[in-house]
Amino acid sequence: MILPLEFYQRDTKKVARELLGKILVHKLPNGKRLAGRIVETEAYLGVIDLAAHSYGGLRTERTSTMFMAGGHIYVYLIYGLHSCLNVVTQKMGVPEAVLIRAVEPTEGVDEMKKRRPKARKEIDLTSGPGKLCAAFGISRKHNALLLTDGEVFIEDAPPLKRSQIVASARIGVEYAEHAAEWPLRFSERANPYVSKPQPSDG
Template sequence: MTCRRWTADEFCIDASQLAPRLLGQYLIHETPQGLCSGRIVETEAYGGCYNGFPDDGAHSFRGLTKRTAPMFHAGGISYVYLIYGMYCCFNVVAGPEGEGQAVLIRAIEPVCGRDLMAVRRKLKKVGKNLTNGPGKLCQAMAITRDENALELTASRLYLAHPEEEVPFTVAVSPRIHIDYAVHGKYFPWRFYIQDNPYVSKV
């Protein structure tokens, strides 16, 4: 694709600011099997503070560990982790070094490589369930733990600006599936393109 890649400095803002800015941008993965891309339609910010409360919903809340090390890198690298022992989740690290912030990409709208995505997802019928969730989009885009801590500005996994800006309405809500967080479950840090069919089910 000829779209302009995001540069390192564009990622170095707070996750709560980066998350809505990523909506409408392209997530692209060039693999030996082919290129797949999708328009980002849903994100969640993690790390930092809201109304004076640190984000106890973020992996980085308890500090630097081997698992969370990518989150403490300067913005512009990937953070890929495993949930339920089988599904990967892809995050874009945000902010300056040491902040422990990242944006979870929750859903994308397929743009290129839809057939390849369907094969990877083992789907006979292709619909919005192709990429309407963080685990689904990682499977469809072949994003695994091997893609953890990659520089998104210089690898085959990257973000790009669309050639044309398409207007849309940004909807905001609390993040989902983080009931363990005392304060963070109320932070209004989930952002999505209103009425887009690929937004994940709540």
């Protein structure tokens, strides 16, 4: 079952935690499915979050996607090189989102390997936000698509036990002063597909 929009139009931290274990799918034009189990996410709390693109309510062409209703996807280019996939949360006008940082491949591994020629080991295919976008063939072309339109979507799966979820500080946001320490990174305990650095307990 594809997760309904209501799943996303809720508290962002809750969505970030509950996305762990769910199945991210990209259905290619030829019908082939690329899929993976989400094992790492980060919450971005919009207006109050110095690490978020939408901090302070900043609304530009790029960030306008974050202001859309929960259930849209927000894809942006980072460092001029890599795409990052987020799912927008909350109601329209509240610019919050969850960054999908890592998945564990479940379908279409051979196809992912073709798209990630530099990955030497299977563990490197999707263990990072830029890596998984490359493996799944997701780019800014997909920005602002809806997760219920059947191209890029997320399927339901049993939730993780609370003891299997680790909360830690987010990656790459050291510049964000006090917000940098907020425990908004969520990952599955001891899953090898979680990106580096591995989270310390929190």
